[in-house]
Amino acid sequence: MNRFLVPLGVFALLAIVLAIGIRHSPDKGIIRSPLIGKPAPQFALPALLEPGRTVRSQDFKGHWYLLNVWGTWCGECRAEHEMLLTVGKSGAVPLIGLDWKDDDAQAQAWLRQLGNPYETVAVDRSGRAAIDWGVYGAPETFLVNPAGIVVYKHVGALTQVEWMRDILPRVNGGKS
Amino acid sequence: MKRAAVHTLVLQSLMLFASLGWALDTTVLPDPALQARYVALTHELRCMQCQNEAIADSPVDLAADLRNQVREQLLAGKSDDEIRSWMAARYGDFILFRPRYSWRNAWLWGAPAVLLLVGAWFSWRIVRTRTLLLADDHEPLEEDLRP
Numbered sequence: 406m407n408r409f410l411v412p413l414g415v416f417a418l419l420a421i422v423l424a425i426g427i428r429h430s431p432d433k434g435i436i437r438s439p440l441i442g443k444p445a446p447q448f449a450l451p452a453l454l455e456p457g458r459t460v461r462s463q464d465f466k467g468h469w470y471l472l473n474v475w476g477t478w479c480g481e482c483r484a485e486h487e488m489l490l491t492v493g494k495s496g497a498v499p500l501i502g503l504d505w506k507d508d509d510a511q512a513q514a515w516l517r518q519l520g521n522p523y524e525t526v527a528v529d530r531s532g533r534a535a536i537d538w539g540v541y542g543a544p545e546t547f548l549v550n551p552a553g554i555v556v557y558k559h560v561g562a563l564t565q566v567e568w569m570r571d572i573l574p575r576v577n578g579g580k581s
Numbered sequence: 582m583k584r585a586a587v588h589t590l591v592l593q594s595l596m597l598f599a600s601l602g603w604a605l606d607t608t609v610l611p612d613p614a615l616q617a618r619y620v621a622l623t624h625e626l627r628c629m630q631c632q633n634e635a636i637a638d639s640p641v642d643l644a645a646d647l648r649n650q651v652r653e654q655l656l657a658g659k660s661d662d663e664i665r666s667w668m669a670a671r672y673g674d675f676i677l678f679r680p681r682y683s684w685r686n687a688w689l690w691g692a693p694a695v696l697l698l699v700g701a702w703f704s705w706r707i708v709r710t711r712t713l714l715l716a717d718d719h720e721p722l723e724e725d726l727r728p
Contacts, residue, residue, distance in 0.1 A: 436629070439673040506642060532646045539671040541629030541643060 438539050438558045445472075445549045446537035453504055453512055453526035460501075460527035465549070469498045469576050472547040473523070473563070474535060476507040477515045479543040485562035486519050492568060493522030498548075498576045502526035505535045505543055548572055606637055608652055615655050622651050622661060625678045626668055635678065 440446070445462060452458040473489060475482040493500050502523040504512045509528060516526070529535050538547065541560075548557040548571075556575060559567050606623065610616040623637035628644040636644040636651075647668070654664050668676050674683075682690060 436673055436675045439670060532643070536643075536646060536650065536671060539673070541672065 436541075438555070440539055440547070440555045441558060443555060445547070445553050445555050446534070448527065448529075448534040448537065450503075450527035450529055450534060453502070453509060453528050454516070454521075455525075460525050465499070465501065466551070466553050468551050470524075470549050471498050471500045471572070472503055472538070472549065473500055474503045474505050474538070474540050474543050474545045474547075476505045476543050477511045478507065479505075481562045482544045483519075485544050485564075486522070488563050488565065488568070489522040490520050491565075492563070493524075497573060499524040503534065503538075504528050505540065506530065506532045548575060550575075605640060606648060608648065610652065610655065618661060619651060619655055622655075622664060623648050626651070626665075627672075627676045627678055629672055629676060 447462045449459050449461045452460045471492070475485075489500060492498070500523050502525070504526050506529065512526070512528075516523075527534070538545075544562055546559045546563050546567075547555055550556050557571055559571065608619065610619050620637070624635045626636045626647065628634045628636045628639035628641060628647075630641045630643050631639050634644075636647045650667075651664060654667065659667075665677060665681075669681075674680060680686065
């Protein structure tokens with residue numbers, strides 16, 4: 406009896422360790438951002454729709470905001486746009502756009518044709534600001550709290566699921 | 582001109598162009614030492630978009646942007662470790678193909694040593710029990726009983 410107990414125990418331990426490993430493995434290649442829990446990276450970039458204006462990340466301090474990284478070259482961003490319009494209309498949290506390595510004229514045309522869900526759009530032509538935010542594939546959406554701390558990141562098209570489960574409860578003060 | 586010579590020439594020029602096609606990153610830094618560090622660093626940073634390639638080998642835009650960051654920071658006199666930390670602060674340790682030692686993964690680094698000690702303890706116990714068995718065995722061997 407005893408001689409089976411030790412191997413069985415070892416097997417159970419191994420199974421537990423592997424189960425934890427599988428549960429924590431990055432889901433479909435999505436990597437947890439090291440930015441979560443840290444201050445949002447600063448930027449000062451030209452505004453897409455108001456010539457001559459500079460969009461500064463400090464301007465948003467003191468209230469919640471969503472930063473959405475997009476580009477007209479990005480197919481998933483097109484798919485996500487309907488959802489962004491819903492978010493924009495809800496008025497629950499301001500949506501700030503970061504137009505990543507894009508053509509200004511095309512980006513302006515995109516917003517004219519599809520509707521503009523953003524409070525303001527910053528233009529990141531060089532992609533330098535996106536690197537500071539650890540962006541690796543548009544669309545990406547960050548939720549930043551009034552203290553300027555990044556509390557949540559979503560990679561891929563934003564859907565009703567993330568909006569209801571991860572974003573709204575936080576913005577409404579249910580969950581930090 | 583001999584046919585063979587023409588063939589060789591054509592083949593050689595084709596090979597020349599093939600090798601040019603693979604030279605994805607043509608960055609050359611002014612100092613050979615810096616260049617060597619640049620090549621080493623860009624080969625140990627992961628392309629976050631393709632994930633199984635180093636930024637040195639990846640044709641995507643983001644990899645080019647990150648290579649550019651490595652180049653600029655090397656020229657600005659940053660150390661290799663400072664550049665690695667800069668990348669990891671933005672993209673996480675996942676961007677480093679060569680994982681760093683940290684308290685979070687200490688158990689992973691320590692596991693082989695612990696397993697070795699456990700194995701040594703088991704083999705010591707097995708050897709000891711068998712030795713004790715031998716000492717207790719006073720019966721003469723069958724061969725020795727033969728006339």
